[in-house]
Amino acid sequence: MIDRRRLMFTAAAGAALAASGQALAQDAPAAPAGDAAGQLNALMDRIFKEMLLDSPETLTSLGFDKGPNAAMKSRLDDRSQAKVEADKVKFRQAMTDLSAIDRAALPAASAVHYDTLKYFGDTVVSGYDFPYGGGFFPSPYTVSQLSGAYQSIPDFLDSQHSIETAEDAEAYLSRLEAFGPALDQETERVRADFAAGAVPPDFIIAKTLQQMGAITGAEPASLTLVDSIRRRTAEKAIPGDWAARAEAIVNAGVLPALNRQADVFKAAQPTAVHDAGAWRLPDGDAYYDFGLRYFTTTNMTGDEVHEMGLAQVAELTARADELLKAEGMTQGSVGERIAAMSKDQRFIYPNTDEAKEELLGKLNEQIVAMEARLPQYFGRIPKSPVEVRRVPKAIEAGAPGGYYNSPALDGSRPGYYYINLRDTAEWPSWTLPTLTYHEATPGHHHQIALQQENADTPMLMKILGFSAYTEGWGLYAEQLADEMGAYEDDAWGRIGYLQSLMFRAARLVVDSGLHAKRWSREQGIRYMVDTLGDQESAVTTEVERYCVWPGQASSYKVGHTKWVELRENARRDLGDKFDIRAFHDTGLNAGGVPLTVLERVIGDWKATVA
Template sequence: MFRRILKWTLRVVALLVIVLAVFLINLIWFRPWSLNLFYEKVFAQVLFDEPELLSSIGLVERFGLTGHSAKLGDASPAHQQRFFDRAKKDLADLRAYPLEKQDASQTLSTHILEWYLTQQIEGEKFQWHNYPVNQLFGVQSEFPSFMANTHRLLAPRDCEYYRQRLMAVGTKFDQLIESLKVREQKGILPPRFVVEKVLTEMNNFVAQPPAENILATSFKTRAAKIEGLSDEQRLAFQKRIETAITGDVYFAYRKLIDYCNAVLPKTTTDDGVWKLPDGDAFYAYALRRSTTTTLNPEEVHNLGLREVTRIEGEMRALLDANGFAGRPIGEAMDALGKDQRFLFPNDDKGRADALAEYTRLIDDAIERSRLLFATVPKAKIEVRRVPVFKEATSPGAYYNGASLDGTRPGVFYANLRDMNEIPKWSMHRLAYHEGVPGHHWQIATAQELKGLPQFRKLIPFTAYQEGWALYTEWLAKEAGWYDGDPFGDLGRLQAELFRAVRLVVDTGIHAKRWPREQAITYMRDKTGMGEKEVTAEIERYIVNPG
């Protein structure tokens, strides 16, 4: 009797194994039977091929999958081509699912994924039309930021993963240099100022004693909070990290420095992508990708000019009513930006006070937003300073999303390089835009949605994300958050004017062949923003067209 039961049990187990194997083979190597499984397959393929992205999202660690934490992404040309080849296959497979058999939610998901894949495939012919080493978000500055702020350090094994990632940077930079040489062969080089600023940044980075490098200091601070590590173990790990910085990280950076020094004489002062092969076609594609419209550069330029005129009219009324009657708008805003009543001290205390004020504004906005929105995201948000090593060329602020597992909050990074760039009347709208109810509120809400494919929660649509954040600045006005604060409202309007000016200067640089200096002058004259901030913004558009 026992043997018979055992025999039938083994047969059932074998059958289940066969069924599972058939299911997995179909899921991994072929088009899945289920459309919903196909959505997740597409998402998983990308995710598990990009270990740094996988760490950033924080989706699989809760299931004990942590091996990716020891790896860096592949930056080779071959890997880049595999991405496009897979996108083509995924699009063909997606189109094989009949639309008439899909429910309303699936139909919408299919249309979104089809649009996204189509845009990616259209960009294959322009895959080299970018500058992966640049002063804004280049690989050379994103790597230290990623390690300091995103790499998990919650358990002893995470310390070893950290070391292994430092040791892997040499391979990544070799792949990066290989891809830069492909661009060089195709006549695609960044403007001279980009290479000069990157060289300054990297030379300063490797000139630091290893113990003072952000890779070592951030590790020391975070490793001190790991339970289960003795002081001796922490010191041993710290020594290994500093050894890896010297022997692996700095060695890799010096190779990249050598390449940049060699390529510098070949660069020019032409800033727009019009100079690249098929540059006009590339820029038209970049506009379509970023705006999700079919507006051509001339139409975008003229839209910006009209918006500049409209917003200036609103600002004129507020300025006239508050002591600036008759003064040009840019001049008046420049004067307001230098008014000592609205400035923090340009020292460490002033920076600490600014971070505290941003935090207060975010906390207040969360409570106010509970009255405006039915859904309140669970993800937390923090305000931090842009890392000092890259703040000179970074924008005024940016946001990084929270991890899905809740171990890392969303972070609103504020650039505190010069406190004279941060008048108090400008802080409200920036907190609303980057934090609540802007980027943090929208991105966290999307990530926490139930019943949708993962890609619907995480695919970035620039037009929507930036459009939402700009809308929330206006929403704060409509909700009365600026009542009794005309200068705060002027800060909101200056930011809206800044977006309109961006349309003008972006198309001016890349389609109308404006030199960098002309774009800087136009933005300064129109907005009254500080020279350092404007310069960083214009240089941002040069390396990130559209």
């Protein structure tokens, strides 16, 4: 449900808050406190403050750990089970208060906000019934190869905690002191998960222990936890033996706590099973239904997701086969031929800084060319520009392949989409246009910037995101780019676009295969290798991700399918009255909403046009 892009938050929202210094309630549209709209706005402000900003780490991520909140910069989040339970009490109360608001008395825009918050709340609260996992994000495992303080805090301290002064450096050390207790808090929750029957599969335990071992087995002085403060205090010429102090804290508190956590996993390893899916957990089938409901914002079953995936993989594979044959590639399966394209030197930029600059220039050219086409398809176009940037060399080795950062709400910073150029062989040229259209325009930047720039939207709704809506739009944008003529003279780029959709369709099959069809990990890996032609090592990482986040991988293509379905139904129902620009503006003006709410919004729009 919550878009993984910053888990409901954006740096832009934080920059705006920090810059304004105003009470959050002032960011909401004005309404009399006594009427239904005023009550809803007040509730959304309260949720934003109580549930989202009750987190020192979030305040830092938002750039809001200054002024009256400066003391929070020395703390980490409370990860105890008691805090989890207290948050549940707060959120249940918020949903009770929401139910007391008269929806029928709300204007249309406020009704959309109400329905969005109610769907979110009802779904989150339904997850409270399971005695494992916890928090707002459906994963049965508090700690895994993808989650846990051991994984997130080193990166958080390095990339989010700013160091400009000696006080900032002291705050860093205070947070480092808190890291060990945070690990111990999570270790207690891991024990509770295990006692409730949520022990990860053996291969997840092995991967998790491998990653923990990379920390506990390294020289402490070489760890990011130590090197980050050494490097950054030196850059700012802040006097003091910061690295030695950090290393002492790591040795005395962090590493012992991480070893204690690893010991819990090691004790569970001999009896852990190899079964990959959530079905093997207590009420596991219901948990997968919860994950699908949360991430896809639909009531689709695992069987329905599986059938959708198989049908779409077949359809997309047939289309790709035709295009490949037209380019003279006739031998082998579609997956094998696409794999051959990935290795074809015609499509590989030299792995030099000069060639990488050329690649970035090409991507920015694609954005400019696409922006010229936008007025034919959109009435509202973002004011904020978007730029392509290279992931900084200092972090590219461990950074993801690409990601998007939102623009500042006050217009002081454009949107950026970062591409990791550690090795240009990872980005054959035929993959790049689709990546640009997905991440930048008309994809994530276009959608998210418009959501942020909507002056009538309360702050909570500017940053609340739903994976099916946002990632579904990203895939829809890929299709729209093709329909807009972006690949008229680029047959290889069109194959890359189809390969992107095939990858997301295969996710439907494997996610539901693991959790609803009781596939093994190996069966999921083999399906993706055979279907897509990807390397087994890369596919393994993908499949293991699906194992610990049931339902998340299905959100992309389910969302894309719904956007297309709503458009084509509107085209059919409205006939000559259908306006593609009005359809896009209506869907995007809603902001990040569940698909059920998007369907209602489009239905209301059709009724006004017909």
